[in-house]
Amino acid sequence: MIFYFSGTGNSLYVAKNIGKYNSERLISIATQMSSSEISFEYDLEDNETIGFVYPVYAWGPPKMIIDFIEKLKLNNYKNNYIYTVATCGENIGNTMKVLDNCLKKKNLYLKSGFSIAMPNNYIVIGNVDSKEVENKKLMVAEESLKNINKVIKNREEGIYIIEKGPLPGILTATANPLFNKMSRSAKKFYVNDKCTSCGLCESVCNSRNIIVKGKPKWGNDCNQCLACIHLCPVKAIQYGKGTENKGRYKNPNINVNEMRMF
Numbered sequence: 168m169i170f171y172f173s174g175t176g177n178s179l180y181v182a183k184n185i186g187k188y189n190s191e192r193l194i195s196i197a198t199q200m201s202s203s204e205i206s207f208e209y210d211l212e213d214n215e216t217i218g219f220v221y222p223v224y225a226w227g228p229p230k231m232i233i234d235f236i237e238k239l240k241l242n243n244y245k246n247n248y249i250y251t252v253a254t255c256g257e258n259i260g261n262t263m264k265v266l267d268n269c270l271k272k273k274n275l276y277l278k279s280g281f282s283i284a285m286p287n288n289y290i291v292i293g294n295v296d297s298k299e300v301e302n303k304k305l306m307v308a309e310e311s312l313k314n315i316n317k318v319i320k321n322r323e324e325g326i327y328i329i330e331k332g333p334l335p336g337i338l339t340a341t342a343n344p345l346f347n348k349m350s351r352s353a354k355k356f357y358v359n360d361k362c363t364s365c366g367l368c369e370s371v372c373n374s375r376n377i378i379v380k381g382k383p384k385w386g387n388d389c390n391q392c393l394a395c396i397h398l399c400p401v402k403a404i405q406y407g408k409g410t411e412n413k414g415r416y417k418n419p420n421i422n423v424n425e426m427r428m429f
């Protein structure tokens with residue numbers, strides 16, 4: 168069983184790759200969290216592996232992953248093999264520790280963890296990678312996945328292949344809470360004249376925070392996954408003043424229809 172969250176397809180690509188190799192089912196965290204359930208209960212099969220795959224946001228897991236784990240109930244859990252893969256543009260700080268602590272509170276125990284550098288999608292600050300860097304990252308990621316898949320298949324424990332980057336403790340302890348408090352607002356999203364009211368942004372919004380009645384309107388519950396801005400087919404969606412001239416990104420192995428919530 169692989170629980171995944173993805174804004175622009177990198178993490179979905181990783182989840183699908185691991186799911187195919189290890190014959191595991193995929194469950195979208197965003198789809199689950201869009202329901203009004205107060206807990207999410209799953210029956211585990213004997214020896215089933217449990218994966219959490221998600222992008223790193225400001226050196227931590229997206230808030231939705233933490234909220235989901237808090238509501239998670241795994242029946243028949245008998246020390247099943249739990250692993251996590253964080254996709255990132257560069258590095259993940261102490262993301263793994265945050266997730267590990269969150270799982271421990273539920274008496275669930277992480278056995279191994281990985282990070283994979285993939286094309287950057289954080290265009291609020293910075294820009295997408297050049298095509299050359301994007302292609303290189305995707306090639307290296309595919310190689311890394313071959314190794315990760317073997318580790319998972321063999322249920323190897325204590326394997327942590329992660330790029331923490333500089334000052335992991337400080338960045339995760341300071342920048343991540345600040346991001347969750349200050350930067351997850353959707354107030355700066357807007358559309359320019361190119362918007363055709365196609366409704367794609369509404370259907371790919373992981374937070375169900377967009378309603379298209381004529382033009383899209385954003386509510387208050389944004390995770391900043393940036394699916395709306397990157398997947399808009401006519402590049403009509405902008406964030407503040409800085410995104411008009413920036414690039415857009417979608418994982419080339421993922422079809423936009425796979426990203427739709429409905």
Ligand SMILES: Cc1cc2nc3c(=O)[nH]c(=O)nc-3n(C[C@H](O)[C@H](O)[C@H](O)COP(=O)(O)O)c2cc1C
Nearest residue numbers: 173174175176177178222225226255256257258288
């Ligand atoms: C809000 C936000 C914050 C991000 N913060 C980081 C970060 O701290 N470190 C990093 O290396 N990449 C960061 N990224 C880049 C993404 O983690 C990376 O591109 C990821 O693979 C996107 O996955 P997805 O396509 O599944 O959404 C950030 C992206 C977003 C949207």
